[in-house]
Amino acid sequence: MIEVNNITFSYPGTRRNIFRDFSLTLNKNNIYGLLGKNGTGKSTLLYLLSGMLRANRGEIKINGVDARIRRPDVMSEIFMVPEEFDLPPVSLDTYVKTNSKFYPRFNNEVLANCLKDFELSLSINLNELSMGQKKKVFMSFALAAGTSLLLMDEPTNGLDIPSKSQFRRVMANNMSDDRILIISTHQVHDVESLLDHILILSESNMMLNASTSEICKNYRFEFRSPSEMDNSVIYAEPTLQGNAVIAGREAGSPETQINLELLFNAVVKGIIR
Template sequence: MIEINNLSFAYDKRTELFKNLSLSLSEGHIYGLLGKNGAGKSTLLKNMAGLAYPQKGTCLLNKANVSGRPVSVLEQLYFLSEDIYVPSFTPSQYVDNTAGFYPKFSRSDFYTYLNALDVDENAVMDKQSFGQQKKAMIAFGLATNTSLLIMDEPTNGLDIPSKVQFRKLIASVLTYERCIVISTHQVRDLDSLIDTLLILHDKEIVVNCTMDEVVEKLTFGFYTDNDGLKALYEEKDMRGTSAISENTTGRFNKVDLELLFNAIISGNKKIVELLKA
């Protein structure tokens, strides 16, 4: 699906974001891309979509170079930017003018998603709130049925009920022929949604593993008494200690994505080594 080979990208000499970054993404997965602000998450997604051009290396979608943005590539991908622009169209008018660029677009799916997200198909989009605009574009992106769906901060501007519905819809549209990549700084929005975790840190992908692999190797817990606890990483508050330990029992528990992310960006090499093993 996506093959990134030795990608190097910089806006200028002082802001090199990646150096010789390589990454493979496959169909049938929902990838969650995490990283600190300024780490280059959005830029990496734009490289995948052919909207940014690397100084070195290539990004291929089904063996075609995305940098040239040929029609054969564009009709296979949909990119939802964090900063969206909507015209003075209703969602129905937008579909009439745009859906033709996507051979697998489904109007029936589109109206189903609009209804699920509580968006009025007859309301002029640029007169609506940012959250309503975002939901209309999410519905459109899902309905394109492209093999690659890239979403940058899709839950920004969404209220809690809409975030819940968003997660349900994303889970429902994944097929063995589709790859979904979601980037967010709202780590908890990816809970129970992604199956593969990517963490971008210090110019490289330091974590690239399935959630099953995470729970096989690590244990997450909250302890009011942590005497004797052999933690790899911990955060304390007035109630107790949230900790990550090596899974030595073979028992699985729920991944605390926020705690894991904090551990990785704090420079915890032991956890990174375990996840790479």
């Protein structure tokens, strides 16, 4: 469990509080989607959860331990995949042998499965890879590390269309029940089929904190022609396919897949809370 208790945070030299008296609880066996406009603190929250940034006030507890302490046993349960990173000019095999020892539950079988799905091998040299390939390697290592908390910041940036499909398959096949995964992203359509829970952040406030099952229980996401627009429509946007609609879901009606972009816009405009 992760507990964020009344934290306040601002970057040194600035007066603006990214977070003020902000609280949040996250539970294991969930894939969270963290959404928000630029500057709302998505990446900052990930760095605070990882212990790489410290709140000015309040506390963050990872399984009951203050994240600021950065105890080795706590750090071995956290893995952060930032949006941008560098890898050393060594073979992947060397990188794994050097770094896997920091993670007690590192699983070489998981690594091999991830690399296979990403069409990569353990013998590749990291300095010869494109940025997209480096992301695949780093995400494979992150999943193999077996940490109870996995944080990913814009993981699909730099991936081509086939690679995004590979990413979804790799994530779905290698999540464990005792893990919390938080994906911060603007590329909502890349991850919407993976998520168990949606968090929408705005100016230090959580505008939406709801499970996907709860959202699907209450709303339908579909396309409608102008003649099909009725009082059940809660929010709509015109598209080339007709109106993209969020409507109230009636008891017994079939469940629909969430349109995250549509949901995000409806929440930001205050129509859904």
